[in-house]
Amino acid sequence: MKPTLIIGGGIIGLFSAYFLQKEGIEVTVLDRTDLRDNCSTGNAGMIVPSHIIPLAAPGMVTKGISWMFSSKSPFYIHPRLDFKLLQWCLLFFKSANEKQVQRAIPFLKNLSLLSKALYLDFKAEHPEAALAMQEKGLMMAYQTEGMEKEEVEFAYLARKHGLEAEILSQADLRTIEPNLELKARGAVLFPGDAHLDPGALYGFLKKYLEEKGVKFLSNTQVQGFEKTVSKVSAILTDQGKIEAEKILLCGGSWSAELAKMLGFSMPMMGGKGYSFLQKNQPEIRQATILTEQKVAVSPYGETIRFGGTLEIAGTNQSVDMRRVQGIFESINRYYPDFESKFPNENEIWKGLRPCSPDGLPYIGFAPNYSNVLVGSGHSMMGISLAPATGKLLAELHQAKDTSMEIRGFEVGRFN
Numbered sequence: 001m002k003p004t005l006i007i008g009g010g011i012i013g014l015f016s017a018y019f020l021q022k023e024g025i026e027v028t029v030l031d032r033t034d035l036r037d038n039c040s041t042g043n044a045g046m047i048v049p050s051h052i053i054p055l056a057a058p059g060m061v062t063k064g065i066s067w068m069f070s071s072k073s074p075f076y077i078h079p080r081l082d083f084k085l086l087q088w089c090l091l092f093f094k095s096a097n098e099k100q101v102q103r104a105i106p107f108l109k110n111l112s113l114l115s116k117a118l119y120l121d122f123k124a125e126h127p128e129a130a131l132a133m134q135e136k137g138l139m140m141a142y143q144t145e146g147m148e149k150e151e152v153e154f155a156y157l158a159r160k161h162g163l164e165a166e167i168l169s170q171a172d173l174r175t176i177e178p179n180l181e182l183k184a185r186g187a188v189l190f191p192g193d194a195h196l197d198p199g200a201l202y203g204f205l206k207k208y209l210e211e212k213g214v215k216f217l218s219n220t221q222v223q224g225f226e227k228t229v230s231k232v233s234a235i236l237t238d239q240g241k242i243e244a245e246k247i248l249l250c251g252g253s254w255s256a257e258l259a260k261m262l263g264f265s266m267p268m269m270g271g272k273g274y275s276f277l278q279k280n281q282p283e284i285r286q287a288t289i290l291t292e293q294k295v296a297v298s299p300y301g302e303t304i305r306f307g308g309t310l311e312i313a314g315t316n317q318s319v320d321m322r323r324v325q326g327i328f329e330s331i332n333r334y335y336p337d338f339e340s341k342f343p344n345e346n347e348i349w350k351g352l353r354p355c356s357p358d359g360l361p362y363i364g365f366a367p368n369y370s371n372v373l374v375g376s377g378h379s380m381m382g383i384s385l386a387p388a389t390g391k392l393l394a395e396l397h398q399a400k401d402t403s404m405e406i407r408g409f410e411v412g413r414f415n
């Protein structure tokens, strides 16, 4: 029997391999890189059932337009003549309406809750994995009245959908962060969220899969497919042809190119972001989003990661230091006493979030193919949603009933 080939060794590809090997399937993971660094290794590592609103939401359009004029802003689309970008933007604006958001909420919520439950199973099953996972929730801290209104309204919406949300006063913040001042009017805490070290998760999962017999082909770029009417029989790589029983397409921000090779459209843009580590001094304890700046703060005891900005960048991976500066300046704006140190260029991690135009991932069979599955487009929530995506893809691969309704993630929805 030929193996199942997974294109893309990011976190979505790895969790898909994890659930497939549990089913006894022979799996090979291919990646064009050396599998040391991708979007899945240096992100903020937050597991966020609270994030039930997709990126394409009405408020993002007005904010996006005002942010576009600042080089340090949290969201940015560099205006350029690019047909794919134009097409993506049109679909984004079309999706950013209340009706679409209301339709998306139950799908995102159920996918997130399934994923969180699978993370807890994973942690229990692998106590040897040092994931630095902390189930202390995620705090959304705000400094302005406008943002307070937005976050508190969102807390009520989250509660309406059955999620826990606590509105915190400045006195509560002093209890949560006893070591230094968090300069904020207040915050909303989502106790059901968690965070972990994404690099540790990635490293553990890859090693575990190798030990379980999953084959990894690094430095192998997929360049085409050999196909019949409704099936792919082999993939064509720069290292030669590889025959396959089934294919999983988990190529992150590059997935649109792979879809194009297979003859269907799956609009995607890389949403570039950066992060860097700092010595955690004085110690920040709580995983937090600094909401006005959209900066993620992920503490791991003695070290801490700050990450943020989303620049719709296609697949351009250059580092824009002005945007890194924007993240850096946010630190002391919220934590005036934190001993921040601007990172050297080689200490700056960058990643391309695979952003679909409607903010929902693509999960399911590729249109018109009976042996090609897709798991991609998780934008800012790939770590959070990876276990559920992997489990759903393994279920579809095995022609089993899926653990949840997946209609909202239809792969061919833009064809």
Ligand SMILES: Cc1cc2nc3c(=O)[nH]c(=O)nc-3n(C[C@H](O)[C@H](O)[C@H](O)COP(=O)(O)OP(=O)(O)OC[C@H]3O[C@@H](n4cnc5c(N)ncnc54)[C@H](O)[C@@H]3O)c2cc1C
Binding pocket: 007, 008, 009, 010, 011, 012, 013, 030, 031, 032, 033, 038, 039, 040, 041, 042, 043, 044, 045, 046, 047, 220, 221, 222, 223, 250, 251, 252, 253, 254, 255, 258, 271, 272, 273, 274, 275, 296, 307, 308, 309, 350, 351, 352, 353, 354, 375, 376, 377, 378, 379, 380, 381, 382, 383, 384, 385
């Ligand atoms: C600053 C920042 C902070 C973030 N914080 C969080 C967070 O707190 N929580 C969260 O859930 N998410 C977060 N994310 C998002 C998360 O990192 C992504 O959603 C996730 O990593 C995407 O995983 P992936 O497997 O889809 O893609 P990737 O990790 O990009 O993997 C795709 C792989 O496919 C390979 N590939 C592509 N094309 C080919 C080809 N033709 N041939 C062979 N290989 C190919 C690529 O080389 C790559 O290794 C953050 C992202 C950023 C940038």
